[in-house]
Amino acid sequence: MDHFQLTPQMQAMLRSPEAKQLMALLGNKDHAAFKQAAAAAQTGDTETVKRTLASLLQDPKVAQLLTQLTGGR
Numbered sequence: 001m002d003h004f005q006l007t008p009q010m011q012a013m014l015r016s017p018e019a020k021q022l023m024a025l026l027g028n029k030d031h032a033a034f035k036q037a038a039a040a041a042q043t044g045d046t047e048t049v050k051r052t053l054a055s056l057l058q059d060p061k062v063a064q065l066l067t068q069l070t071g072g073r
Contacts, residue, residue, distance in 0.1 A: 036052050
C-alpha cells in the first residue's frame with residue numbers, strides 16, 4: 001500500500017487550532033463512517049467518500065471549521 005505524503009502546508013494546517021477542534025468534534029461522530037470513507041479514499045472512490053461524510057458535513061460547526069481551514073474555499 002502506498003503512503004500518502006503530507007506537504008509542509010498540510011502538516012501546518014493539521015496542527016492549527018481549527019484542525020484540532022474539527023478532529024475533536026468529529027471524534028465524537030460515527031467511527032464506522034470514517035473507516036468507510038478512509039477505505040474509499042484509498043481506492044480513489046470520491047463519490048463514496050462524499051456520500052459517507054455528507055451527514056457530518058451538515059453539522060454547522062463542522063462546516064464552519066472546514067471553511068476556516070480552507071480559507072473560505
